[in-house]
Amino acid sequence: MIVRIMGEGQWKLADSHFVELNKLDDELLEEMEAGDEEGFRRTLCALLDAVRRLGSTLPDDALEPSELILPAPDASLDEVREMLSEDGLIPG
Template sequence: MIVRIMGEGQVQLDDSHLVELNKLDDELLEEMESGDEAGFRRTLGALLDSVRRLGTPLPDDALEPSELILPSPDATLDEVRQMLGDEGLIPG
Protein backbone atom coordinates (compact mmCIF):
# COMPACT_ATOMS: atom_id res chain seq x y z
CA MET A 1 0.00 0.00 0.00
CA ILE A 2 1.10 3.57 -0.65
CA VAL A 3 1.01 5.95 2.32
CA ARG A 4 1.48 9.70 2.03
CA ILE A 5 2.74 11.72 4.97
CA MET A 6 1.63 15.27 4.28
CA GLY A 7 4.59 17.53 3.63
CA GLU A 8 7.05 14.63 3.37
CA GLY A 9 6.21 12.30 0.51
CA GLN A 10 5.07 8.76 -0.12
CA VAL A 11 6.09 5.44 1.38
CA GLN A 12 5.45 1.88 0.16
CA LEU A 13 4.21 -0.13 3.15
CA ASP A 14 3.37 -3.82 3.35
CA ASP A 15 -0.22 -4.56 4.44
CA SER A 16 1.14 -6.86 7.16
CA HIS A 17 2.08 -3.76 9.20
CA LEU A 18 -1.52 -2.53 9.48
CA VAL A 19 -2.09 -4.34 12.80
CA GLU A 20 0.77 -2.44 14.45
CA LEU A 21 -0.31 0.85 12.92
CA ASN A 22 -3.95 0.30 13.93
CA LYS A 23 -2.89 0.03 17.60
CA LEU A 24 -1.26 3.45 17.40
CA ASP A 25 -4.26 4.81 15.51
CA ASP A 26 -6.60 3.60 18.27
CA GLU A 27 -4.42 5.31 20.89
CA LEU A 28 -4.43 8.50 18.82
CA LEU A 29 -8.24 8.47 18.64
CA GLU A 30 -8.53 8.04 22.42
CA GLU A 31 -6.15 10.93 23.03
CA MET A 32 -8.03 13.12 20.59
CA GLU A 33 -11.36 12.31 22.23
CA SER A 34 -10.00 13.14 25.69
CA GLY A 35 -8.17 16.26 24.47
CA ASP A 36 -4.80 14.87 25.63
CA GLU A 37 -2.51 17.15 23.61
CA ALA A 38 0.74 15.67 24.98
CA GLY A 39 -0.43 12.11 24.33
CA PHE A 40 -1.64 13.10 20.87
CA ARG A 41 1.79 14.58 20.00
CA ARG A 42 3.60 11.51 21.31
CA THR A 43 1.36 9.00 19.52
CA LEU A 44 1.25 10.91 16.24
CA GLY A 45 5.05 10.98 16.29
CA ALA A 46 5.17 7.24 17.02
CA LEU A 47 2.70 6.51 14.19
CA LEU A 48 4.68 8.54 11.66
CA ASP A 49 7.99 7.08 12.87
CA SER A 50 6.57 3.57 12.44
CA VAL A 51 5.46 4.29 8.88
CA ARG A 52 8.91 5.69 8.07
CA ARG A 53 10.68 2.75 9.74
CA LEU A 54 8.52 -0.01 8.24
CA GLY A 55 8.05 1.52 4.80
CA THR A 56 10.25 2.18 1.81
CA PRO A 57 10.28 5.80 0.60
CA LEU A 58 9.21 6.31 -3.00
CA PRO A 59 11.32 8.60 -5.18
CA ASP A 60 10.35 12.28 -4.96
CA ASP A 61 9.28 12.28 -8.62
CA ALA A 62 6.94 9.28 -8.13
CA LEU A 63 3.28 10.23 -7.97
CA GLU A 64 1.31 7.13 -7.05
CA PRO A 65 -2.27 7.19 -5.73
CA SER A 66 -2.08 7.09 -1.92
CA GLU A 67 -4.28 4.62 -0.09
CA LEU A 68 -3.65 6.38 3.23
CA ILE A 69 -2.89 10.02 3.90
CA LEU A 70 -1.37 10.84 7.28
CA PRO A 71 -1.01 14.30 8.78
CA SER A 72 2.32 16.09 9.00
CA PRO A 73 4.22 15.81 12.30
CA ASP A 74 3.31 19.39 13.18
CA ALA A 75 -0.44 18.98 12.57
CA THR A 76 -2.61 20.22 15.41
CA LEU A 77 -5.15 18.13 17.25
CA ASP A 78 -7.97 20.13 15.61
CA GLU A 79 -6.51 19.67 12.11
CA VAL A 80 -6.34 15.92 12.60
CA ARG A 81 -9.89 15.87 14.00
CA GLN A 82 -11.06 17.50 10.76
CA MET A 83 -9.16 14.91 8.69
CA LEU A 84 -10.71 12.02 10.58
CA GLY A 85 -14.35 12.76 11.00
CA ASP A 86 -15.56 9.80 13.08
CA GLU A 87 -12.95 7.32 11.87
CA GLY A 88 -9.28 6.71 12.52
CA LEU A 89 -6.41 7.43 10.16
CA ILE A 90 -5.78 3.75 9.43
CA PRO A 91 -8.67 1.69 8.02
CA GLY A 92 -9.57 -1.05 10.44
Protein backbone atom coordinates in the same frame (compact mmCIF):
# COMPACT_ATOMS: atom_id res chain seq x y z
CA MET B 1 -0.15 0.15 0.23
CA ILE B 2 1.13 3.65 -0.50
CA VAL B 3 1.04 6.05 2.47
CA ARG B 4 1.64 9.79 2.22
CA ILE B 5 2.76 11.91 5.13
CA MET B 6 1.68 15.44 4.28
CA GLY B 7 4.65 17.68 3.53
CA GLU B 8 7.15 14.79 3.52
CA GLY B 9 6.49 12.24 0.80
CA GLN B 10 5.30 8.70 0.23
CA TRP B 11 6.18 5.27 1.63
CA LYS B 12 5.25 1.81 0.43
CA LEU B 13 4.20 -0.51 3.25
CA ALA B 14 3.25 -4.15 3.31
CA ASP B 15 -0.30 -4.80 4.50
CA SER B 16 1.11 -6.87 7.37
CA HIS B 17 2.33 -3.65 9.05
CA PHE B 18 -1.16 -2.25 9.43
CA VAL B 19 -1.79 -4.18 12.66
CA GLU B 20 0.89 -2.07 14.36
CA LEU B 21 -0.28 1.14 12.69
CA ASN B 22 -3.91 0.50 13.66
CA LYS B 23 -2.93 0.10 17.33
CA LEU B 24 -1.24 3.51 17.25
CA ASP B 25 -4.22 4.98 15.38
CA ASP B 26 -6.62 3.67 18.05
CA GLU B 27 -4.43 5.18 20.78
CA LEU B 28 -4.32 8.50 18.91
CA LEU B 29 -8.10 8.55 18.61
CA GLU B 30 -8.51 7.92 22.37
CA GLU B 31 -6.10 10.75 23.20
CA MET B 32 -7.88 13.12 20.86
CA GLU B 33 -11.26 12.28 22.40
CA ALA B 34 -9.80 12.90 25.87
CA GLY B 35 -8.22 16.19 24.77
CA ASP B 36 -4.79 14.86 25.77
CA GLU B 37 -2.56 17.19 23.74
CA GLU B 38 0.71 15.72 25.05
CA GLY B 39 -0.39 12.12 24.41
CA PHE B 40 -1.75 13.09 20.99
CA ARG B 41 1.57 14.65 19.98
CA ARG B 42 3.57 11.66 21.25
CA THR B 43 1.36 9.10 19.49
CA LEU B 44 1.16 11.04 16.23
CA CYS B 45 4.97 11.12 16.12
CA ALA B 46 5.09 7.38 16.93
CA LEU B 47 2.62 6.65 14.12
CA LEU B 48 4.57 8.67 11.57
CA ASP B 49 7.87 7.18 12.77
CA ALA B 50 6.41 3.68 12.31
CA VAL B 51 5.48 4.49 8.70
CA ARG B 52 9.01 5.78 8.03
CA ARG B 53 10.62 2.77 9.76
CA LEU B 54 8.45 0.04 8.28
CA GLY B 55 8.01 1.44 4.79
CA SER B 56 10.31 2.05 1.88
CA THR B 57 10.50 5.61 0.60
CA LEU B 58 9.21 6.31 -2.90
CA PRO B 59 11.17 8.76 -5.04
CA ASP B 60 9.86 12.33 -5.08
CA ASP B 61 9.05 12.03 -8.78
CA ALA B 62 6.94 8.86 -8.34
CA LEU B 63 3.34 9.38 -9.39
CA GLU B 64 1.76 6.68 -7.24
CA PRO B 65 -1.70 7.43 -5.83
CA SER B 66 -1.70 7.49 -2.03
CA GLU B 67 -4.14 5.04 -0.50
CA LEU B 68 -3.72 6.62 2.93
CA ILE B 69 -2.84 10.22 3.80
CA LEU B 70 -1.49 11.05 7.25
CA PRO B 71 -1.03 14.52 8.74
CA ALA B 72 2.29 16.32 9.01
CA PRO B 73 4.13 15.87 12.32
CA ASP B 74 3.34 19.45 13.36
CA ALA B 75 -0.40 19.20 12.61
CA SER B 76 -2.64 20.51 15.36
CA LEU B 77 -5.19 18.41 17.17
CA ASP B 78 -7.97 20.30 15.33
CA GLU B 79 -6.34 19.73 11.93
CA VAL B 80 -6.07 16.00 12.58
CA ARG B 81 -9.62 15.89 13.91
CA GLU B 82 -10.81 17.20 10.51
CA MET B 83 -9.01 14.31 8.75
CA LEU B 84 -10.61 11.58 10.88
CA SER B 85 -13.20 9.08 9.79
CA GLU B 86 -15.10 7.07 12.40
CA ASP B 87 -12.25 4.51 12.19
CA GLY B 88 -9.56 7.13 12.91
CA LEU B 89 -6.88 8.04 10.40
CA ILE B 90 -6.40 4.45 9.24
CA PRO B 91 -9.50 2.57 8.05
CA GLY B 92 -10.04 -0.90 9.39
